[in-house]
Structures are given as structure tokens and as C-alpha cells.
Amino acid sequence: xxxxxxxxxxxxxxxxxxxxxxxxxxxxxxxxxxxxxxxxxxxxxxxxxxxxxxxxxxxxxxxxxxxxxxxxxxxxxxxxxxxxxxxxxxxxxxxxxxxxxxxxxxxxxxxxxxxxxxxxxxxxxxxxxx
Amino acid sequence: xxxxxxxxxxxxxxxxxxxxxxxxxxxxxxxxxxxxxxxxxxxxxxxxxxxxxxxxxxxxxxxxxxxxxxxxxxxxxxxxxxxxxxxxxxxxxxxxxxxxxxxxxxxxxxxxxxxxxxxxxxxxxxxxxxxxxxxxxxxxxxxxxxxxxxxxxxxxxxxxxxxxxxxxxxxxxxxxxxxxxxxxxxxxxxxxxxxxxxxxxxxxxxxxxxxxxxxxxxxxxxxxxxxxxxxxxxxxxxxxxxxxxxxxxxxxxxxxxxxxxxxxxxxxxxxxxxxxxxxxxxxxxxxxxxxxxxxxxxxxxxxxxxxxxxxxxxxxxxxxxxxxxxxxxxxxxxxxxxxxxxxxxxxxxxxxxxxxxxxxxxxxxxxxxxxxxxxxxxxxxxxxxxxxxxxxxxxxxxxxxxxxxxxxxxxxxxxxxxxxxxxxxxxxxxxxxxxxxxxxxxxxxxxxxxxxxxxxxxxxxxxxxxxxxxxxxxxxxxxxxxxxxxxxxxxxxxxxxxxxxxxxxxxxxxxxxxxxxxxxxxxxxxxxxxxxxxxxxxx
Numbered sequence: 001x002x003x004x005x006x007x008x009x010x011x012x013x014x015x016x017x018x019x020x021x022x023x024x025x026x027x028x029x030x031x032x033x034x035x036x037x038x039x040x041x042x043x044x045x046x047x048x049x050x051x052x053x054x055x056x057x058x059x060x061x062x063x064x065x066x067x068x069x070x071x072x073x074x075x076x077x078x079x080x081x082x083x084x085x086x087x088x089x090x091x092x093x094x095x096x097x098x099x100x101x102x103x104x105x106x107x108x109x110x111x112x113x114x115x116x117x118x119x120x121x122x123x124x125x126x127x128x129x130x
Numbered sequence: 131x132x133x134x135x136x137x138x139x140x141x142x143x144x145x146x147x148x149x150x151x152x153x154x155x156x157x158x159x160x161x162x163x164x165x166x167x168x169x170x171x172x173x174x175x176x177x178x179x180x181x182x183x184x185x186x187x188x189x190x191x192x193x194x195x196x197x198x199x200x201x202x203x204x205x206x207x208x209x210x211x212x213x214x215x216x217x218x219x220x221x222x223x224x225x226x227x228x229x230x231x232x233x234x235x236x237x238x239x240x241x242x243x244x245x246x247x248x249x250x251x252x253x254x255x256x257x258x259x260x261x262x263x264x265x266x267x268x269x270x271x272x273x274x275x276x277x278x279x280x281x282x283x284x285x286x287x288x289x290x291x292x293x294x295x296x297x298x299x300x301x302x303x304x305x306x307x308x309x310x311x312x313x314x315x316x317x318x319x320x321x322x323x324x325x326x327x328x329x330x331x332x333x334x335x336x337x338x339x340x341x342x343x344x345x346x347x348x349x350x351x352x353x354x355x356x357x358x359x360x361x362x363x364x365x366x367x368x369x370x371x372x373x374x375x376x377x378x379x380x381x382x383x384x385x386x387x388x389x390x391x392x393x394x395x396x397x398x399x400x401x402x403x404x405x406x407x408x409x410x411x412x413x414x415x416x417x418x419x420x421x422x423x424x425x426x427x428x429x430x431x432x433x434x435x436x437x438x439x440x441x442x443x444x445x446x447x448x449x450x451x452x453x454x455x456x457x458x459x460x461x462x463x464x465x466x467x468x469x470x471x472x473x474x475x476x477x478x479x480x481x482x483x484x485x486x487x488x489x490x491x492x493x494x495x496x497x498x499x500x501x502x503x504x505x506x507x508x509x510x511x512x513x514x515x516x517x518x519x520x521x522x523x524x525x526x527x528x529x530x531x532x533x534x535x536x537x538x539x540x541x542x543x544x545x546x547x548x549x550x551x552x553x554x555x556x557x558x559x560x561x562x563x564x565x566x567x568x569x570x571x572x573x574x575x576x577x578x579x580x581x582x583x584x585x586x587x588x589x590x591x592x593x594x595x596x597x598x599x600x601x602x603x604x605x606x607x608x609x610x611x612x613x614x615x616x617x618x619x620x621x622x623x624x625x626x627x628x629x630x631x632x633x634x635x636x637x638x639x640x641x642x643x644x645x646x647x648x649x650x651x652x653x654x655x656x657x658x659x660x661x662x663x664x665x666x667x668x669x
Contacts, residue, residue, distance in 0.1 A: 016217035016233050019305050021345045021549050028550055043309060043659065045229060067217055068472065068583060071232040095437065097471045097581045098573075115437040115470050116566045118557055 007130045010058040012040035012049050014076065017067035022094060026062065026122065033123040046076035053080075053088055059130045065094035070104060077108040089129045093117065132560040135394050135511070137350040137518055145506035153509055158404070162499035166407040168400050168512065170458040171423045175499025176490075181428075181454075182209035182260060182461035183486040188216065188238035189473045190584055191592050192249035195239045199254055201476065205483050208259060210293065212463055213250065214238040215265030221309045221658055222269050224642035225589070226597040228661050234592040235584055237473065238265065242596065242641045247276040248283075256286050260461070261293035264336070266308035267315045270296035271322040271628060272644055274333065275635035282636075294334040294383055296322045298359060303536050304341035304545065309658035310645070312536065317623045318648075319363070323381055324371045325628035334383040334425060337363060342541075343387040344433050346549025349398045350515050354522035355541060356384055357405055358532040360424075364414065370624070375414040379421035388454045389431040390446050396502060397511035399426060399457035405516060427461040428454035435469035439565035440579050443467035448485050455495045456502060462486055468579050475582035596640070603638045611637045612647050612666050619651030 011027050013020055020042050027037045038056045040049065053061055061080075063073055073092060080086060092104060093113035101112045111125055133141045142149075153159070160166060163173035172178050184207050187198045199211055216238035218230040224242045225234035234240045241247060241263070256277070263273045273295040281288045299315035302308050308315070319335070326333050339347075339356035347355065360382055367378045384402065388395045406424035410416040430450035435443045444467050454462050464485060466478035474482070490496055502508045522544075529535035536542070555561045562568045611634040618630045627648065634644050646656040646664060656664035 015229060016221060016223075018217070018220065018302070018308075019345075021305055021546070024546055025346075025550055025553050045659075067233070068236045069217070069233045071589070075232065095470045095472075097583070098578070099581070116556065116563070119553075 006034065006036045007060070007126060008036045008038065008056065008058045009060045009062055009126060010038045010040065010049070010053050010056060011062045011064065012044045012052075013042045013064050014044055014046065014049065015067070015069045015072035016043070017065065017069055018042050019064070019066035019094075022066060023062075023064035026064065026093060029119040029122060030062075030126070033119075035123075035126070046072055046079050049076055050079045050083060050085070053085065054083070058088060060126055061088055061090045063090065063092045065092055065096055070096075070100055073104060073109065074107055081108070089126075091125070093122070131562055132555065135349065135514070136389070136391055137348040137515070139514055139518065145510050147506060149506050149510045150513065153513070158513075159503060159509075165411070165419070165422060166404040167423055168404040169500040169503050170403070172499065175458070176455075176496035180490050180496055181459050183207065183483060183490065184210050184212045184262075184461060184463050185466075185474065185479050185483055186212050186214050186264075186463055188214040189582065190235045190588055191595075192239060192241070192246040193252075194235075196250050196252050196254070198479075199250070202479065202483070203254075205480055206487060207483060210260030210262060210461060211254070212262045212264065213241075215263065215269060216240045218242065219269060219641060220266040222266070222272070222641040222645055223657065223659065224596055224640050225593040226600070227642060227657070227659070229659060231590055231593040234589040234596075236589065240592050241265075241269070241273070241276070244276055244279050244635050244638055245599065247280055251280060256281055256284060257290045257292075259293075261291060261295065263293075263295040264297065267297050267299045267301055267319055268308040268310045268645060269641060270335070271318050271325075271631050272635060272641050274322050274325065274628070275632040277333070278632050279636045288329075288331060290332075292332040294336055296326070296333070296335040298335065298337040298363065300359060300532070300536060300541075301338070301341050303542060305345040310649075311654070312533070313623075314649070314652065314654075316366070316533070318627070320366060320371060321626045321628050323363075323367055323378075324373065324626055327367065327373050327377050327381060335381050336385060337382040338385040340385040340387040340429050342545060344431065345545055346433075346552055347545045348548050348552075349391075349394055350518035351522055351544060351548060352387070353398060353402055353405065353515060353519035354526060355532070356402065357409065357519065357523050358526040358535070360384075360406065361409060361413070362532040368414070375410075376416060376418045376421045379410055379414070379416060379418070383425035383427060383460075385427045385429050386454075386459070387431045387433075388428050388450045388457075389434050390449055392449060392453050393502075393508055393511055394515065395450070395453040396457040397508055397515050399428075399454075399459065400500075400508075400512045401516035401519065402426065403458075404512075405519065426459050427463070428457070428459045430454065430462065430464045432465035432469045435465050435467065436563060436565050437470040438573075439571065439576060440467050440471065441577055442565050443469065444481055444485070447482060448489065451485050451489045452493065452495065455489050456500075458500060468581070471579065472581045472583050475580045477580055478582075600640070607637045608634075608639050608643075609666060611639055612643065613668055615644065616647050616651050616666070616668050619648045
């Protein structure tokens with residue numbers, strides 16, 4: 001990481017998914033690791049997430065997913081590409097079955113963290129990407 | 131490994147009469163069927179009635195969910211059906227909403243109109259089994275209207291229908307999120323509850339600690355939050371809607387989340403019966419014995435179902451089902467072994483129902499009421515979780531009660547801290563979870579379970595059907611009913627909207643339209659997401 005002192009991560013729940021507690025636990029983990037976290041909360045459309053990512057100039061977008069709404073994540077990836085923001089890594093976490101995980105990675109998600117992933121694995125991965 | 135209860139109380143290696151020396155049998159326990167009902171409501175336990183063994187359904191279109199319900203009936207689910215709504219319906223927005231098109235039918239049933247309810251219930255009786263629809267508070271009044279309308283259409287006596295289709299106004303705080311403001315949810319919940327009570331309909335309303343606990347709360351907190359909610363909501367019905375407590379007391383039912391800490395889970399449910407009985411009798415001055423008996427159902431815990439080595443979850447589910455059965459409950463529904471991956475596959479659903487039947491029919495648990503009563507450890511834990519819950523409840527009272535505590539973020543912060551602590555406990559190895567931080571195997575060696583999910587395009591299909599069908603309705607009639615609803619919704623919070631919602635539902639107005647119009651009448655945007663305009667003109 002070269003451009004600034006703190007890694008800046010946007011954390012959001014996407015679409016109509018209302019399961020917020022996982023995202024909130026991850027926010028705390030990232031803040032404890034010294035990162036700057038922008039937490040958008042729930043009911044964020046892909047458009048809103050992209051807009052916030054531009055405004056906040058983040059390094060990484062983390063999407064917490066517990067509602068099988070992978071189409072929304074794919075739509076987000078498309079919007080990032082359209083806005084030439086592919087340098088922002090998108091990572092996902094949550095209850096995502098194996099084949100969806102592989103599919104999301106093929107479509108541009110850089111990493112998927114499954115339930116009970118350790119804090120260390122999430123933090124180390126983000127540091128390695130920045 | 132930590133030897134503490136899930137709320138952090140140290141556990142000793144052995145318990146003796148000294149640990150419960152203040153326990154007074156008549157005062158604190160009573161025989162099964164006697165106040166304060168710690169030992170349950172029935173003198174002969176499950177011999178008079180075994181708990182309802184049911185499974186959650188809801189995925190894809192209403193017709194697809196109807197097929198699943200019929201399959202569950204073949205699998206032995208006869209006592210009651212349980213359907214959960216999808217994310218569009220939880221808000222509610224209609225499936226043809228721009229954001230709904232990508233999510234309709236995911237995670238549940240897209241019950242946006244009476245048509246969808248008719249399709250859901252095709253060839254399924256409204257009576258003779260409990261009808262339970264879960265989702266969010268906001269949809270409660272509309273779901274109740276579906277039941278009223280379909281009973282009328284089928285010529286079924288509404289008073290013979292039983293179950294629960296309405297839910298408490300705090301679920302949006304605990305991860306079961308709808309998009310409506312708290313004051314609107316409270317108003318709509320009071321409307322539907324008042325309608326049920328005044329019309330003597332045998333429908334319950336879920337005032338549930340399950341969502342709170344599944345989102346990370348511990349056992350003592352869950353009890354405290356449940357009691358605080360019950361007290362506040364019953365008080366509103368008594369004081370603001372002028373209802374008699376003995377009529378109101380029939381309304382609430384509680385869904386307890388039961389995890390794997392076997393003895394603590396049993397203690398929690400025993401304590402809850404006693405706490406409600408005392409609240410009903412001492413605070414609300416209940417006159418009827420039935421008013422002191424809170425209906426309690428069990429949900430075996432989704433949060434304990436691991437992604438890793440999912441077959442291990444079958445063992446967890448069996449332990450939790452046995453705990454729920456021993457504690458005493460009216461109904462159980464299970465989280466399935468595939469819970470951390472997807473919606474229940476037919477295989478997982480059958481396993482869960484079979485687990486319940488193995489527990490009820492093979493273990494002998496239905497022979498004796500409250501079999502663990504008198505255990506030094508279980509009685510100690512029952513007292514302890516109650517004591518801790520009373521402490522937390524009094525903190526909630528200090529905030530001004532449940533509604534004030536939610537508005538101040540007190541409850542949310544308590545839940546967040548507890549969730550973080552649980553995560554840390556697992557990371558530190560203070561709590562062991564097989565397959566997660568103990569006896570871990572490489573993912574490639576894991577058994578691949580079948581995954582139940584929608585096909586690409588299914589959500590769009592549901593959305594397209596709704597868009598086309600909307601045009602075929604009697605539009606002038608819908609407009610008349612909507613104008614009436616709009617007018618009524620401007621008459622203030624005490625004016626009950628149930629009658630005009632029922633009329634709108636019968637005219638096939640959709641959930642998105644009905645809530646949109648109520649929102650508009652209250653000065654809010656028609657669309658909770660601010661993306662579409664109101665299609666009705668009320669000038």
C-alpha cells in the first residue's frame with residue numbers, strides 16, 4: 001500500500017438483504033486492525049455503493065451476503081467496470097454456497113470469506129491487496 | 131475451553147441442594163399445570179398433545195412454495211404450516227419494483243397479493259392445522275387481511291382458523307428488516323392486534339426473541355428483551371386501545387431460539403414461563419389462569435448450523451430438538467443442516483422433520499412432563515438466567531422501556547457487543563465448534579450437500595408475472611379502495627386501518643401499493659426505496 005497511511009474499506013449489505021450483524025462484526029475487526037471503515041448499512045443498491053466508493057475513495061469494498069441475492073453483487077461488479085473502478089477489490093463474506101463462490105470469483109470478486117473465517121485471514125487478505 | 135453459561139456466569143463441576151436452598155416448590159415451580167407454570171401448562175405434559183412438528187417453507191413463486199407445502203404434508207407435517215416471506219415482501223415492495231426484480235422469491239415466498247396467497251394455499255386447508263406466516267411486522271396487517279379474505283371466499287368460518295400471521299414491531303431492529311419507520315410499524319401492529327382481539331379471532335401475534343438471539347444476543351438478554359417487549363406491547367393494547375388484559379393475553383406467542391447449550395436452553399424456557407406468569411398476574415392483574423400461560427414455540431438455532439462439515443448439523447439439530455422438547459413447547463421448527471448454505475433442500479427438510487419424530491416417538495420424552503425438574507443444576511440455571519434477565523430488563527426499564535431503548539440504540543448496542551464477544555470466544559478457542567475450530571478438515575474433503583436455490587431468471591419471471599397480472603385487475607375498483615385507505619390513513623394513529631386494508635386486499639391491491647399509500651398519507655415517500663412514484667392520484 002503506497003498512497004496513504006490507512007487502508008480504507010467500504011462495508012455494506014446489498015439490495016434487500018437485512019442481515020446486518022455479520023457486517024457490523026467485520027467492521028469492528030477491520031477498525032481494530034487500524035483500517036478506516038465506511039459502513040453503509042442495509043438497503044444499499046449497487047448504484048449507491050458505487051457512488052459511495054467514489055465519494056469516499058476506498059481501496060476495498062466488502063459485501064456481506066446472507067440473502068442469496070448474488071445478482072446484486074454481479075450488478076455491482078458491472079457498475080464498477082463501467083465506471084473504470086476495477087482497481088477497487090470487491091470481497092464478499094457470508095453464507096455463500098461453493099458453486100456461487102466460484103461463480104462470483106469468475107465474475108470479478110477477488111475473495112469470498114465463509115462463515116467463521118478468522119479475523120486474521122480477513123485482515124491479512126485486505127492488507128495483501130492494498 | 132470456557133466453563134461459563136453463554137451469558138458469562140461461571141459453571142461449577144457439581145451442584146448440590148445448597149445451590150437451590152431457597153427454592154420453594156409451590157412458589158417457584160408448582161406441579162405441571164399450576165402457577166407459576168415453570169413446569170409447563172399441562173398436568174400430563176405431551177400426553178394430551180404432542181408439540182406441532184413443522185418445517186419452514188418458502189422459495190420461488192407461490193406455486194412452487196405450494197408444492198413444497200404439499201410435500202411437507204406427505205412427510206408428516208399435519209399440525210401446522212409455516213411459511214416465510216421473501217425479501218421483497220418483508221419490505222414490502224412488489225416483485226415488479228426495479229430492485230425487486232433481482233430478488234423476488236429469494237429466501238421466501240413473494241406474498242405480495244391475495245392472488246399469491248390463493249396460489250400458496252391451493253388444495254391446502256385453512257382449518258384443522260395452524261397457519262403461520264412469518265416475515266416482517268409491516269406485512270402483518272396485510273397477511274391478516276389475506277386470511278380474512280380467503281376464509282370468506284372459501285366459505286370457511288374465520289373463527290375456526292388458527293395460527294399466527296402477524297409479528298412484533300421490533301424485528302427490523304434484529305436483522306429481520308423491513309423498511310418502515312418504527313412508529314408506523316407500532317401503529318400497524320396495534321391495528322392488526324386490536325382487530326384480532328376485538329373480533330375474537332384465534333390468531334396469535336409473534337413477539338419473538340428468536341431474531342434477537344439469532345443476531346447474537348445471549349440467553350439472559352433474550353429473556354430480558356422478550357419480557358420488555360411483552361410488557362410494552364401488551365400495555366399499549368390495554369392503555370391505548372382500551373382492551374382488557376385477559377383478552378390481550380391470548381395474543382402473544384414467543385419463538386425461542388434454542389442452541390446447543392442443552393441445560394441452559396431448557397432453563398431459559400422454564401424461566402420464561404415463570405416470568406410471564408408473574409408479569410401477567412402481578413403487573414397486569416390477570417383474572418384468567420390462561421392469561422398467565424405464554425404460548426412458547428421453539429426454533430432450533432440457525433446460528434449454530436455450520437458451513438463447514440454440514441452433516442454435523444444433523445447432530446446439533448437433534449440435541450436442540452431434544453432440549454426444546456424437554457423444556458416443553460407448543461411447536462418446533464428446525465434450522466436444517468444446509469442452513470448456512472441455502473434454503474432447505476427436500477433432503478434437509480425431511481431430515482429435520484424426521485429428527486423431530488425420532489425425538490417425539492423414540493426417546494420417551496413425551497411420556498413425562500418437565501423431566502429435569504428437581505435437578506440441582508437445572509433448577510440453579512433456571513433461577514440464574516431469570517435473575518440475570520431481571521437485571522437486564524430493569525436496565526431496559528431505566529431507558530424508558532423497550533420502545534425508548536430501541537430508539538436510543540441501547541438494545542442494538544447490547545446485541546452488537548454480544549455478537550462480537552461470541553465471535554471472539556470462537557477465535558480464542560474459548561468455545562469449541564467441531565469442524566470450525568476443532569477437528570477441521572480441508573474443504574475439498576467435505577461432503578457436498580445438495581443445494582436448493584432458484585434458477586437464473588426465476589426472480590424476473592415472478593416480477594414479470596406480477597407486472598402483467600396487475601393490468602388485468604379491476605383497476606377502478608382498486609382505485610376506489612386505495613382512495614378510502616388513503617383517507618383513513620390520514621385520520622391519525624388511533625384510527626384502525628384493518629377494515630380498509632381488508633377491502634383493498636379483496637380488490638387485489640398489492641402489498642407495495644397498500645403500504646405505499648399508507649406511507650404517502652403519513653407524509654412519507656410512496657416507495658420506501660424512493661425509486662418509483664405513486665400510481666394513484668388522490669386529488
